[in-house]
Amino acid sequence: MTQTFDVEALIRLRSQTRAISDALKAQASDYLATLALLIRPQTFFGEYLQGAQRSSGRETQHHFKELKELYDRIGSASPFQLVNELEVPLTLISTTPELFPLEYDKVLSQSGQSIRITSPVRWVVGFSSFDLARFRTVIKDPNRSSAELHRFVVHYLVLFYCLSQSPGVGRVLEGLRFPLSFERLKYFGDLPFCVIGSPVRAQLPDESVIRSSTQIAGNTSFEELVGHENIVEMNDEIRQRLLLTIEGM
Template identity: 65%
Template sequence: MTQSFDIDSFIRSRKQTRAVSDLLKAQAADYLTTLAPLVRPQPLFGEYLQGAPKGSGRETQHHFKEFRTLFDEHAARRPFNLINELEVPLNIISSTPDLFPLEYDHALPDGSTIRVTSPARWVVGYTSFDLGRFRQVIQDPNRSGSELHRFVVHYLMLFHCLSRAPGLGRLLKGLRFPVSFQQLDDFGNLPFCVISSPVTSTLPADEVIRHSTEIAGNDSFEELIAEDAIDAMQDDLRERLMRALREATSR
């Protein structure tokens, strides 16, 4: 998008973006809630989780060893610098998935940095472990080590459960809300689960971002969803069926 700044058209784009984003997020959350039992940690970890029933000894031991390796790989590194070790059984306070805004930094030509929010992608976390609060705890010099430890454990637990359920990824992709794993600004190399929507959002020209943030008096901005992005939505199943028809008739 390279449009010049026009307040009326920008406000219209913001309203359209918010309406579409709210609908998309509600749909993604509904899918995630329905599929949540498939990524519950209790069946994977059994007695290694506090209050969970005993599971298959070899399998639960395997998952715990993998998780401990994952924790050791990330917890002691910046920006967490945790020295706490995992205590068994693990105390997983919440295993209900939730969606949080995906944010990243965007540098403007004048050297300033804008915090950008995506209206079409969301970070998957557990209820009661808000991603914004996680970021605040990391940046707080007087932070609670135990609270930070809980955040790291819960986000790594969700990553472990989702990454060990490839069938769930294929299912969400078929529903047009694919899952990916990526690192986020402010969280070092910690892997996060991100759900994307079938509609793409983009940033306008830097000049538009600069005008918007100056008028709003803040350093945050939300990507915009254009009408042509909805027109450009692809239906993977339709494309596969059409390709099958073409291949069948060319034999």
């Protein structure tokens, strides 16, 4: 990984990173689209969704009750502080899963400057039309629309609930080497997000490289980098598991 600020080397590394990220995201999106039928909200909430057919009353009632408990606990707390009730039937604008960039903040030790870091190999799963960056903007807006904020919280909670209640989907993605995890992100309180990883590791260069790059670009954002060595060091988990299975036989 780049340790000194070499503009040409950094440009090449960024180009490689973008190409690798695009390929991985396309693969992850394809897998997610294939599995989307297994995480349909209608399966869990039945008649509690607008336009959905009736299903097992006791089962859908149980799922809706758990979702409502999540919403009441998370939605009423900071930073959302929603007073809206969870309406019945629920109106979902979109149930098509989409991948959004996973971002986090890093404070540079020497300057104390906060840099927004983007991962090229991990993504947050959301429903289309509910962009994560827009969600963050709505939260920070003092004049925000409570109705819009409510819609964001509900859609991300519904997706989390469906995926957390579908462990088979997680096992399939794990087998495909795009593991699914549930994480909390800064600025979003206790709201759990669904995050899809990949078999490739990305990393940050020295802070001096980040500082020089952002100064030249005139912004406060940086993307983790994927180099040739990150591809070479990829492990074949199935191979390792089989070797452990026969070890000592």
